[in-house]
Structure formats: structure tokens, C-alpha cells
Amino acid sequence: MKTVLISGSSVAGTALAYWLREQGLTPVVVERAPAQRRGGQAIDVRGAALTVLRRMGLEDQARxxxxxxxxxxxxxxxxxxxxxxxxxxxxxxxxxxxxxxILREDLVDLVHARNDGVEYLYGDSIAAIHQEDDAVTVEFEHAAPRRFDLVLGADGLHSNTRRLAFGPESAYINHLGTYLSVFxxxxxxxxxxxxxxxxxxxxxxxxxxxxxxxxxxxxxxxxxxxxxxxxxxxxxxxxxxxxxxxxxxxxxxxxxxxxxxxxxxxxxxxxQIEMDAWSTGRVALVGDAAHCAAPLSGQGTSLALVGAYVLAYELGRTDDHAVAFARYESRMRPFVEANQQLAFIDRQTVDPEEATRRVDAVKNLIDLDEDVD
Structure with a gap:
């Protein structure tokens, strides 16, 4: 049974832990915060992401x-x-x-409640990643080093996993000229x-x-x-x-x-985060860590839920992680790129009905039942 370290316990990481266990893998989640993070903005779950919630048995609770x-x-x-x-x-x-x-914390709480028995390492973070042919040795800031079959970064826009495995954030980030706070x-x-x-x-x-x-x-x-x-x-x-x-x-x-x-x-x-590849060796990224669309798109949460589902499904259907990662990216990238474009709608000049139409046009732009060869 494959052991998988997930960095980050927000929407993408929590959903990924759920779906990996559904596929017979053993997830371990490391989270820098001392407990589940509270607060955050109201987030939207749309289209294909609602299908993911439905398959988790959480749609009614979310509504x-x-x-x-x-x-x-x-x-x-x-x-x-x-x-x-x-x-x-x-x-x-x-x-x-x-x-x-729905509020971010409420959605995470719903998914987290389904992860009873999953090991969480709160108050810690990855300090180093050493890839080998058959495993990954991970050094933590506090815990003793451990070996995992895979490491998956679900740690957001400023992903520590991405920095360690792919290089500095400056190589992938595209600032959109705005800063936002919420409380x-x-x-x-x-x-x-x-x-x-x-x-x-x-x-x-x-x-x-x-x-x-x-x-x-x-x-x-x-x-x-x-x-x-x-x-x-x-x-x-x-x-x-x-x-x-x-x-x-x-x-x-x-x-x-x-x-x-x-x-x-x-x-x-x-x-936004723009990368040519979301995996390297036994390390892969999901959600904002891989392809942040920015809150201006209104689709970051949906991309996180769908990405977690697709990545876990592909890892569950093959023993070859490289094949799984390639399938995951092949399925997700067109969906991601279409949704990232939503961030560039000028909602002060575009008619609200037109903005809604553009969102509706892409929110289901992925087949969750697709059988990729």
C-alpha cells in the first residue's frame, strides 16, 4: 500500500486525503498551523466540483x-x-x-470530518525532500525524517513543496496587480x-x-x-x-x-501560478500550489476539489506514479487554463449576466468519468 505525504490541510489537501484513502492509499497530512485554520472568505463550489462533493456524500450538508x-x-x-x-x-x-x-472553514470542516483515522502532523512543515528511485525521504522542521512513496503539495499559492521540488516561487507566479485582505x-x-x-x-x-x-x-x-x-x-x-x-x-x-x-x-x-509541469519524479502539486487561478476567477476552490479527485483516482488505477501524474495533468490542464482566464473578466465593465455566462461555460469543462488511455 502506497504511503503519500500531503503538505497542506486546506481544501485541496483535505479532499486529497479523503480520495487517496478511497483509492486504497495511505495519506499522511503535514500542516504548518497548530490546528485546522479558521477564517477565510466565502468560496464557491460549482459545476464539476459539485459532482465531487456529491460523490463524497457531502452535497446536502454543504447546501x-x-x-x-x-x-x-x-x-x-x-x-x-x-x-x-x-x-x-x-x-x-x-x-x-x-x-x-460556503465559508472556506465550513467546507474544510465537512471534508475533514470524513478523514477520521488519517494521520495529521500539525505544527510542522517539510524542510527537505530527497527523491530516490523507490521512495522519497522527507525531513521535517520538527518531526524525525520519514520515507514515503510519494509527496503531494497542496500548500497553496506560496507552496513550500513547490519551492523545494521545483525552485523559487518567482519562476512561476504572475501577479495580477491587486492585494486582498479578509477578516x-x-x-x-x-x-x-x-x-x-x-x-x-x-x-x-x-x-x-x-x-x-x-x-x-x-x-x-x-x-x-x-x-x-x-x-x-x-x-x-x-x-x-x-x-x-x-x-x-x-x-x-x-x-x-x-x-x-x-x-x-x-x-x-x-x-496566478503558471507551470509547464505539475510533477517531478515522485512529487506532484495540486490546487493553488500547481495552478492558482486567483480569487478573481471564483474557481480556485472548484479546481482544488476536482484536482484532488482526479489525482487520487489516477494514482489508484495504476502502480506507476509517472503514468498517474501524466494522466492527471492531461485531464486537468485544459480545465485549469479555461478557468484561469476568468480572473481577467473586468466585472466593473462586463455585464453580470455575461460574466455568469462565461463562468457557466467552463465550470463543467472536464469529464470526471473519462477513461484516459
Whole structure:
């Protein structure tokens, strides 16, 4: 039975652990955080990814946790309403869609609950990867070295696995000119299943209700060329947002105050990962580590779920990992490339119905039952 080390326990890594075990393999998950990460934004599960959830027996549970919205409004920097809609929302598209918008942590919790018995190494990370003909020896930052048959990187945009096995991030990252932060708050505004967006043409953000109006998710973002910052220094990231998101009235100054004490603050660049190959030897990448589409695409979570399913399936149907990796990439790459293009839709100028049509055109652009020769 093959032993597989998965780096990262968010959507891609957690789903991958589930599907690998379904295929008779033995996954071990290493996660730098001391426990499952909380917080994060509302994410979308669409098309083929809904099929993956259905095959996990989780679709109904995910729909029960779906975030409901009655619409959205757009404000100018002074807080004046520019338009509103009760038919679509910028975060999720058409409100009558069959897609599921759910909090990241809720989706991960659903999948994680199906992984009872899977070994998790929390509070640790891969320090070195030594590939051999028949195995991979992995050195950890804290745990003793171990040998695995395969190593799979599901550790996001700033993948440590990718850096160790493929080289520096700078060779693969394509910045899209925007940075985004997200954090939670109690619903002190009394909003009712609503999203309010604000924008000055360059910087802006949004606030939306979640958890049946009990909480808010607040988003603050700014346009910029690549900025040097410590990915693990949360306080420095908060200062950076506060310095850039200025000149807004309405509730934005209060948002900045609440950001300062938020315990689940997240910040990163809008960027894509572009690689000629997602595997080398006995190491492969999945999800954002392989092909981050950027939150602007709205398809990162769906790509992670589908990629985990396809990779695990291909590893389960052959003893030759090289064949499995090649099949996985052959099936996923057209799907990934089509979905990455969604990040370049200008949602401020493109009609919302047209944006929804473009998403619908590609969200099922993969056959999950395909028998690849």
C-alpha cells in the first residue's frame, strides 16, 4: 500500500486525503498551523466540483451551510449608492444559481470530518525532500525524517513543496496587480443577507453577511505592483492595508479599526501560478500550489476539489506514479487554463449576466468519468 505525504490541510489537501484513502492509499497530512485554520472568505463550489462533493456524500450538508444573499449594493468612496441588484452579487454571480457559496472553514470542516483515522502532523512543515528511485525521504522542521512513496503539495499559492521540488516561487507566479485582505466581525451593522461593495476605481472592498446574519466577512483590497512583505507577519500586513485603503467614508474607517484586532485576518496578493509541469519524479502539486487561478476567477476552490479527485483516482488505477501524474495533468490542464482566464473578466465593465455566462461555460469543462488511455 502506497504511503503519500500531503503538505497542506486546506481544501485541496483535505479532499486529497479523503480520495487517496478511497483509492486504497495511505495519506499522511503535514500542516504548518497548530490546528485546522479558521477564517477565510466565502468560496464557491460549482459545476464539476459539485459532482465531487456529491460523490463524497457531502452535497446536502454543504447546501445546508450555504451562504444566502438577497442582493448587493455598490457605493462610491463617500458612501453614496451607485447601484443595487437583487438578482446577482459580485461574490457569487446569479442569486438563482445552483452553485454553493460556503465559508472556506465550513467546507474544510465537512471534508475533514470524513478523514477520521488519517494521520495529521500539525505544527510542522517539510524542510527537505530527497527523491530516490523507490521512495522519497522527507525531513521535517520538527518531526524525525520519514520515507514515503510519494509527496503531494497542496500548500497553496506560496507552496513550500513547490519551492523545494521545483525552485523559487518567482519562476512561476504572475501577479495580477491587486492585494486582498479578509477578516470576520460580528454583524454590528445589522445587515440582512446582503453585500455592500465600495470602490474608488483602484482600491476598495466589501462587507457581506454570513452564518444567517450572525457575522460579517469584511474585505479590503488595493491595487499595487508586487510588494515585499513577510507572509507570516500578520501585524505588518494589517499596517500595509491600513496605509493603502484610505480616502473612504461610510463604515470603512470602522472596518480598519476592527481589522486591527481581528484574530482571523488573512492577506495575500491576487496572483496566478503558471507551470509547464505539475510533477517531478515522485512529487506532484495540486490546487493553488500547481495552478492558482486567483480569487478573481471564483474557481480556485472548484479546481482544488476536482484536482484532488482526479489525482487520487489516477494514482489508484495504476502502480506507476509517472503514468498517474501524466494522466492527471492531461485531464486537468485544459480545465485549469479555461478557468484561469476568468480572473481577467473586468466585472466593473462586463455585464453580470455575461460574466455568469462565461463562468457557466467552463465550470463543467472536464469529464470526471473519462477513461484516459
Amino acid at each position: 445546508a451551510l450555504k451562504n444566502h444573499s438577497n442582493g448587493m449594493s455598490m457605493l462610491d468612496p463617500e458612501g453614496n449608492e451607485l447601484f443595487r441588484s437583487e438578482e446577482f452579487a459580485l461574490s457569487s454571480g446569479s442569486l438563482d444559481s445552483d452553485d454553493v457559496e 470576520s466581525s460580528d454583524n454590528y451593522l445589522g445587515m440582512d443577507r446582503w453585500q455592500t461593495w465600495f470602490n474608488d476605481g483602484t482600491n476598495g472592498g466589501a462587507v457581506m453577511t454570513v452564518r444567517d446574519n450572525a457575522e460579517l466577512r469584511i474585505y479590503l483590497g488595493f491595487a499595487s505592483d508586487p510588494v515585499e512583505y513577510d507572509h507570516r507577519d500578520t501585524e505588518a500586513q494589517k499596517r500595509l492595508v491600513a496605509e493603502r485603503v484610505t480616502g473612504f467614508s461610510w463604515e470603512v474607517p470602522t472596518f480598519l479599526e476592527r481589522m486591527a484586532t481581528a484574530e482571523d485576518f488573512y492577506f495575500d496578493s491576487m496572483a
